[in-house]
Each structure stands twice: as C-alpha cells, then as structure tokens.
Amino acid sequence: MVTLTIDGRKVQAEEGTTILEAARENNIYIPSLCHHEEVMPYGACRLCLVEVAWNGRQRLVASCLYEVAEGLKIRTNSERIANNRKMIMELLLARCPNNKAIQDLARQLGVKETSFKLEDNQCMLCALCVRVCQEVVGVSAISLVNRGVDREMATPFYEPSDVCIGCGSCAYVCPVEAIKFEDIGDTRYIYWPNNSMEFKLKKCKTCGNYWIPERQLEYIIKETKLPLSAFDNCPDCRD
Amino acid sequence: MAKRKTNRINSPQELEAIRESIIKSRDPSQTCIVVCGGTGCLALGAQDVIAGFRRKIQEGGLEKKLALRITGCPGFCEKGPLVVIKPENILYQQVRGEDVAEIVSETVKGNIVDRLLYTDPDTGKKITYESEVPFYKKQKRLLLGDNSNIDPTEIRDYLALGGYAALSKALFKMSPEKIIKEVKKSGLRGRGGGGFPAGVKWESCRRAEGDTKYVICNAEEGDPGAFVDRNLLEGNPHSVLEGMIIGAYAIGAHQGYVYIRNEYRLALEHLTQAIKQAEEYGFLGENILGSGFDFTVKISRGGGAYVCGESTALMASLEGKVGEPRAKYIHTVERGLWEQPTNLNNVETWANIPLIINSGANWYSTIGSEGSKGTKIFSLSGKINNTGLVEVPMGITLREIIYDIGGGIPEDRKFKAAQTGGPGGGCIPESLLNLPVDFDELTKVGSVMGSGSMIVMDETTCMVDMARYFINFLERESCGKCIPCREGLKRMSQILTDITEGKGKDGDIGLLERLSAALIDSSLCALGSTAPNPVLTTIRYFRDEYEAHIRDRRCPAGVCKLDAVIRK
Numbered sequence: 187m188v189t190l191t192i193d194g195r196k197v198q199a200e201e202g203t204t205i206l207e208a209a210r211e212n213n214i215y216i217p218s219l220c221h222h223e224e225v226m227p228y229g230a231c232r233l234c235l236v237e238v239a240w241n242g243r244q245r246l247v248a249s250c251l252y253e254v255a256e257g258l259k260i261r262t263n264s265e266r267i268a269n270n271r272k273m274i275m276e277l278l279l280a281r282c283p284n285n286k287a288i289q290d291l292a293r294q295l296g297v298k299e300t301s302f303k304l305e306d307n308q309c310m311l312c313a314l315c316v317r318v319c320q321e322v323v324g325v326s327a328i329s330l331v332n333r334g335v336d337r338e339m340a341t342p343f344y345e346p347s348d349v350c351i352g353c354g355s356c357a358y359v360c361p362v363e364a365i366k367f368e369d370i371g372d373t374r375y376i377y378w379p380n381n382s383m384e385f386k387l388k389k390c391k392t393c394g395n396y397w398i399p400e401r402q403l404e405y406i407i408k409e410t411k412l413p414l415s416a417f418d419n420c421p422d423c424r425d
Numbered sequence: 426m427a428k429r430k431t432n433r434i435n436s437p438q439e440l441e442a443i444r445e446s447i448i449k450s451r452d453p454s455q456t457c458i459v460v461c462g463g464t465g466c467l468a469l470g471a472q473d474v475i476a477g478f479r480r481k482i483q484e485g486g487l488e489k490k491l492a493l494r495i496t497g498c499p500g501f502c503e504k505g506p507l508v509v510i511k512p513e514n515i516l517y518q519q520v521r522g523e524d525v526a527e528i529v530s531e532t533v534k535g536n537i538v539d540r541l542l543y544t545d546p547d548t549g550k551k552i553t554y555e556s557e558v559p560f561y562k563k564q565k566r567l568l569l570g571d572n573s574n575i576d577p578t579e580i581r582d583y584l585a586l587g588g589y590a591a592l593s594k595a596l597f598k599m600s601p602e603k604i605i606k607e608v609k610k611s612g613l614r615g616r617g618g619g620g621f622p623a624g625v626k627w628e629s630c631r632r633a634e635g636d637t638k639y640v641i642c643n644a645e646e647g648d649p650g651a652f653v654d655r656n657l658l659e660g661n662p663h664s665v666l667e668g669m670i671i672g673a674y675a676i677g678a679h680q681g682y683v684y685i686r687n688e689y690r691l692a693l694e695h696l697t698q699a700i701k702q703a704e705e706y707g708f709l710g711e712n713i714l715g716s717g718f719d720f721t722v723k724i725s726r727g728g729g730a731y732v733c734g735e736s737t738a739l740m741a742s743l744e745g746k747v748g749e750p751r752a753k754y755i756h757t758v759e760r761g762l763w764e765q766p767t768n769l770n771n772v773e774t775w776a777n778i779p780l781i782i783n784s785g786a787n788w789y790s791t792i793g794s795e796g797s798k799g800t801k802i803f804s805l806s807g808k809i810n811n812t813g814l815v816e817v818p819m820g821i822t823l824r825e826i827i828y829d830i831g832g833g834i835p836e837d838r839k840f841k842a843a844q845t846g847g848p849g850g851g852c853i854p855e856s857l858l859n860l861p862v863d864f865d866e867l868t869k870v871g872s873v874m875g876s877g878s879m880i881v882m883d884e885t886t887c888m889v890d891m892a893r894y895f896i897n898f899l900e901r902e903s904c905g906k907c908i909p910c911r912e913g914l915k916r917m918s919q920i921l922t923d924i925t926e927g928k929g930k931d932g933d934i935g936l937l938e939r940l941s942a943a944l945i946d947s948s949l950c951a952l953g954s955t956a957p958n959p960v961l962t963t964i965r966y967f968r969d970e971y972e973a974h975i976r977d978r979r980c981p982a983g984v985c986k987l988d989a990v991i992r993k
Contacts, residue, residue, distance in 0.1 A: 229752050230907045232947040246946050251752040266946065273943035277912035301936050302916050310908065335915045337905035
C-alpha cells in the first residue's frame with residue numbers, strides 16, 4: 187500500500203492502481219468518458235486530467251493512466267484543469283450537439299455553449315465499445331477505422347460482421363448511448379453510428395420468451411464447452 | 426570444395442590489418458570523379474551524369490586513370506547535380522549529361538572546366554575548390570564531411586576512413602559503464618527533436634529491469650522540409666549502424682531495429698546493403714569482432730503515418746499494431762517495445778556516437794554551445810538561395826545559417842521568418858536573426874529544434890496561410906485517438922481556413938489561443954502538444970497579419986484571396 191494525497195486528503199491505495207481508481211475508491215469525483223474498469227486504460231478523452239506536483243511544478247496527467255506512488259500530491263481540480271476540461275467539452279459539444287449525455291456533462295463542467303461550428307454526431311470515439319468487444323467479449327467484431335479526423339467506429343468495411351455475436355456489450359458500455367440495441371419479436375437489432383445488424387434470437391423452452399442471440403449462444407458453448415441443453419431455458423426459468 | 430573465402434573479421438587486430446590492406450591497395454593521388462547520387466541530385470538528373478561518366482571511362486579505357494565514385498549527398502542540393510574531382514576537390518555544379526565528355530577529357534589532361542565552376546554571387550568570381558565555396562565555409566561537417574569519400578554501398582570505403590574503429594575501441598577497451606559515462610560527458614542530446622541527453626537515456630535503459638532489451642533507430646522522418654536522416658542513411662549508413670552497435674553493447678541489447686519510412690527507397694536500399702555487409706564482416710551477428718557480444722539489426726518499414734515518428738506509436742507499429750501513441754508515464758526505457766526496456770534514438774544521434782567514442786567526450790564537448798554540444802544538420806529549404814543540407818556547430822546564429830551559408834533570400838527580397846522543427850515547431854522572425862541556434866534558445870522563442878528542418882519565408886509568404894498549412898498537415902496526420910488533438914486540430918484548421926478566406930471573426934485569435942492552451946496541456950502525445958507552435962508563434966510575431974485578414978479583409982503578403990468577400 188502507498189499513501190498519497192488527493193485534494194488535501196490522505197488516502198491509501200494498492201501499488202499499481204491508477205490515480206483515478208484510488209480517487210473513486212475514496213469517493214473523490216474525477217470526470218471521465220473513456221474509462222471502464224473492465225478494460226485497459228486508454229487515455230483518450232483527457233477529461234480525467236489532474237495535477238501532480240512534480241519537480242516543484244504542477245504537471246497535468248491523465249489520472250486513468252498515471253499510477254499511484256508514495257507521497258504523490260494530487261489536485262483533481264484547479265483553474266487550469268477546469269479550463270482544459272471546458273475546452274474538451276466545447277469540442278465534444280460541437281461534435282455531438284444533440285447527445286444528451288454530452289450535453290449533461292458539459293453543463294456539469296460549466297459549459298453552456300460551444301464556440302465551434304456544429305456537427306451532428308452521436309459517437310465521440312472513446313473506443314470503449316471496441317475495447318470491450320476485444321478485451322472482454324473476445325471477438326473484435328468492431329473497430330476504429332480511418333485515421334484522425336476521419337476516424338469512425340464500424341465493422342470492417344461497414345459490412346455486416348460475420349464474427350459479431352450480437353451480445354450488445356458495445357451498446358451497454360457506451361457512455362453516451364451512441365450505440366443502441368433493441369429486441370423486437372425474434373430479432374435483435376444493433377445500431378452502430380455507421381451501420382447496423384440483425385440477429386436471430388433463441389426462444390426459452392419454458393416461458394417462450396426470446397432471450398439470447400443464437401450466435402451468442404454458439405459462442406458461449408464454444409468457449410465453455412457446455413451442452414446446448416444447458417441453455418434451453420432463459421435465466422429466469424432455470425432451477 | 427569452394428575455397429574458404431570469408432570477409433569475417435574476428436579481432437581488433439584483424440580489423441586494423443584489413444583496414445591497412447584496403448588503404449594500401451588505394452592510390453591517394455589517383456584522380457577520382459565523385460558524383461552525388463543522393464536524392465536531390467538524382468532528381469536533378471544525376472543518373473544521366475553517372476551513366477555518362479561510366480560510358481566515357483569505359484570507351485576511353487580510362488579505368489586506371491580515372492576512378493568513379495557515386496556517393497551520398499554533400500549538401501549543396503541547390504547546385505546539383507554535383508561533381509567533385511578528387512584529390513583536389515574541384516567542384517563542378519549543375520552538371521548535365523552533355524558536360525561529361527568535356528570533364529573527362531579535361532580532367533585527364535589535368536585541366537579545369539571553368540564554365541562548370543561555382544560563381545560567387547557577391548564577387549562574381551569563379552571558385553575552384555569545394556572548401557572555398559561560401560556555402561561550405563562556415564559549416565562544420567563532422568557527420569556529412571565524409572560523404573564524398575564514401576560509396577555508401579561499399580563498406581570498404583567506410584573502413585578505409587577509420588570505420589568501425591570506434592566499435593572496436595568500445596568493445597575491447599571500454600566497459601559499457603565507461604561508454605555511457607563518455608556519452609553523458611559529451612553532452613550529446615537527442616537529435617530527434619526532444620533534445621533529451623542521450624547518455625542519461627542509455628543509463629536508464631541499462632539500469633532498467635529486464636533480460637531482453639532493445640535499441641531502435643528512428644528513421645521515420647516525416648516533417649515537411651526535413652531530409653537530414655534520409656541523407657545520413659543514404660550517404661553513410663555504416664556510421665548509423667556503428668553507433669547503434671556501440672549503444673546496444675553499452676545498454677545490454679542484442680536486438681536492434683531501424684524503423685524507416687518506406688518512401689525512403691534509396692536510404693532503405695543503402696541501409697539494407699550496409700546491414701548485409703556489416704554481417705558479412707562480423708560487425709553484426711554473433712560474437713562481434715570476437716568480443717563475445719551478439720547484436721543483430723532488422724529493418725521495419727513505416728507505412729506512411731507521420732505519427733509513427735512518435736516513439737510509442739513507432740513501437741506499437743513495430744509490434745504490428747495500429748501506430749497510435751500511448752502515455753509515457755512509464756518511460757519506454759523501462760517498458761517499451763514488447764513491454765521490454767527500449768532505447769530509441771534518432772538517426773543523427775546514432776551517427777554522432779562513433780565520433781564521440783573515437784575522439785572522446787572532451788573533444789566533442791568543445792563543439793557547440795553551453796547546453797547543446799556538437800553539430801546539428803539542418804535541411805534548408807523555402808525562400809533561400811542555397812537549398813540544401815548544412816551541418817553547423819550548435820550555437821551558430823540564425824543569420825549566419827541563412828545569409829552566410831544559405832546565401833540569403835532570392836531576388837533580394839526581405840527575409841520574414843524561418844520555421845524550424847517542422848509542423849510542431851515555430852517561426853522565428855527577422856528581429857531574432859541573431860539568435861544562437863541550439864535546443865534551449867529555440868525553445869525560448871517558442872520554436873523547437875525538432876528534426877532539423879528549416880523553412881525560410883520571405884515577404885511574399887503569408888504567415889496566417891503558413892500556420893494554416895502546418896495545422897492542416899497535422900490535422901491530416903493526427904491519429905485521432907485523443908479528443909483535444911483530433912477535434913482541436915480540426916477546429917484550428919477550420920478557423921485558420923476561414924481567416925485566410927476572408928471569413929475571420931473578431932475573437933478568432935483569442936479562440937485559437939484558448940485552443941492552443943488546451944492542446945498543449947491535454948494532448949496525449951507530442952503531435953498534439955506541439956501542434957499549436959506554428960499558430961502561437963505567428964500570433965506572437967505577426968499578429969498584425971492576422972488582424973489585417975480579420976478586420977480589413979486584407980492579406981499583407983498578397984497570398985490569400987480575400988477580394989471575393991470584399992466585393993460582397
């Protein structure tokens with residue numbers, strides 16, 4: 187364990203954890219959009235910037251990536267930090283002016299309007315969906331395509347993916363609800379910002395509800411080696 | 426059975442013996458026609474000249490009288506194709522295929538072809554010898570000076586000039602610690618742009634925990650207007666390899682990589698050949714020179730992404746991943762390529778190492794300025810008379826580079842600014858012409874050393890348009906991972922484009938400054954955090970030009986087309 191100071195408060199944290207994790211553990215709020223505890227830190231949204239005292243100067247670091255160390259002195263808010271966060275939110279607000287989650291976070295961080303020309307996106311490219319699909323689900327059905335300003339989230343060649351299992355983790359993890367999914371009858375629809383896919387659902391033997399995409403079930407059976415019969419019933423109808 | 430015929434050198438003694446035999450086999454008084462086969466001269470038609478010389482020498486049966494050597498770039502690209510007659514060092518400039526016959530016939534007679542000599546623009550007099558040309562006079566060509574004596578595809582040329590003596594010294598007379606101490610003492614700072622002390626980096630990497638360590642040579646030179654590393658690899662690839670082997674030995678690495686732009690065809694070709702020859706002679710591979718030290722070098726070709734010049738993006742790309750940077754809170758010397766301690770230096774940094782080992786840190790540190798030791802190569806381009814590659818001691822003034830070496834501005838127009846350090850650098854105005862050029866002084870005025878590109882601008886350059894060009898370049902080259910860089914550069918580019926099209930608004934300058942502050946503070950890597958430099962320096966030194974565009978809808982340099990808006 188190491189002891190560090192966050193906003194004047196002495197807190198303890200395991201070695202190897204990040205400032206963001208240590209802060210959240212201690213109920214100290216640091217805004218962030220691209221962080222999720224289930225995937226590797228990424229450092230793309232830059233909202234979690236904090237100040238670390240370093241060689242007599244205040245150095246700005248991404249708290250989702252910076253590991254704690256004994257005696258570290260951290261400020262999670264200052265005029266400089268606030269200005270940076272505001273500019274990032276202005277940029278995001280211009281990119282996704284109609285996104286509720288971004289509007290809310292912008293307001294919370296003190297940004298009422300943006301100085302830039304408005305675009306009309308929902309996705310702000312935090313890549314959480316892509317990382318969850320790769321690191322947690324393990325199929326890498328979606329990825330980021332193109333570089334820089336042309337960057338987008340999509341399936342390869344914008345075509346229906348033959349490896350996507352329709353699990354919907356991408357939609358679940360999206361912090362700004364840019365990916366949506368819905369189950370209608372025996373079909374699941376996943377809507378990504380640039381394309382969409384449909385998946386056939388399996389029926390529960392007992393209640394008759396459609397409960398899981400067939401592709402997802404195939405994937406689970408392949409990974410767990412359980413018999414298909416183990417999934418005859420939906421979780422609600424199991425003993 | 427084939428006869429045992431191997432060039433492999435197994436000891437320092439064998440190296441010196443081979444060196445001596447190479448030198449003995451050559452007649453220093455033999456006339457040698459040296460043709461620059463560097464990219465610049467090739468573009469200007471050197472291929473014709475080379476073919477012409479080959480043919481003429483063969484037709485005339487002059488092989489014994491005239492040697493022919495195709496070399497890397499001696500630097501004076503403006504006047505290419507360049508031909509130098511050795512050993513006198515007579516310089517012929519702008520040589521065409523049709524000049525070859527005369528050069529051959531006159532050289533055989535011991536005469537000089539006056540009409541092909543360089544004319545001093547100040548005195549109007551012809552200058553015969555290379556060293557007397559003003560372009561070369563103020564240079565200190567420690568790295569480039571040997572270029573005209575080396576056929577880069579021929580390791581024996583490098584050996585004849587003392588090549589790999591530094592490696593031999595390092596392996597047999599110095600401990601790794603002693604080498605690191607020497608490099609630290611020399612004051613050598615990284616030539617890739619950051620200027621971090623090379624010896625300190627080596628020491629950290631040597632001390633880092635890990636059995637497997639790597640060294641990397643960064644040859645992903647992507648800055649517009651930069652051709653320093655390109656020419657070093659084209660002209661003297663063994664000097665870079667020698668530096669890498671010494672570094673690997675000092676650090677404790679057995680595998681090295683050169684990450685090089687695939688666009689650098691000639692550099693790639695020469696480097697590939699140099700690695701092959703170095704392996705053949707036992708400078709690379711197992712048990713180098715019989716020392717017991719093993720080291721191999723592989724080439725990895727970049728796919729054209731500027732951001733892959735950033736060290737962590739480069740390493741990701743080398744690993745076969747998408748070339749995107751990561752945070753460097755844990756330094757790459759601790760956890761770099763494949764999570765192992767990795768020491769990355771730029772081409773020019775590596776090329777300096779043999780010099781330091783051969784002649785010592787004491788000698789090296791006498792060259793340059795207080796905080797920046799040695800020489801620096803600049804690629805001089807833009808509105809300048811002598812476009813080319815110049816090597817100068819650190820601390821030389823900008824004025825000396827631009828006027829004494831560069832020959833000033835064409836058509837006697839007025840110098841306006843010099844952009845150093847590529848797109849992430851800044852522009853330096855006329856009022857700072859007496860600035861000593863080194864790492865710290867450039868940073869003080871808002872620019873950076875960067876890779877050594879120096880783009881000169883005159884009164885016909887619009888500074889807002891210049892900033893727009895660089896921001897547009899960076900916007901295109903941003904990897905797009907972090908929000909401030911991707912979205913911020915897009916907005917900067919839009920604002921600057923608007924200003925140059927007469928659609929600028931009051932408050933645009935302030936907004937650019939606010940955006941700049943956020944990019945500097947919050948970008949993930951140096952591409953984003955240095956990107957505002959061209960904007961901030963042009964605002965700092967040429968604010969009136971911005972204001973003229975925005976308020977008066979006028980481009981003082983007459984570059985931007987704003988009149989359509991005025992008519993409305």
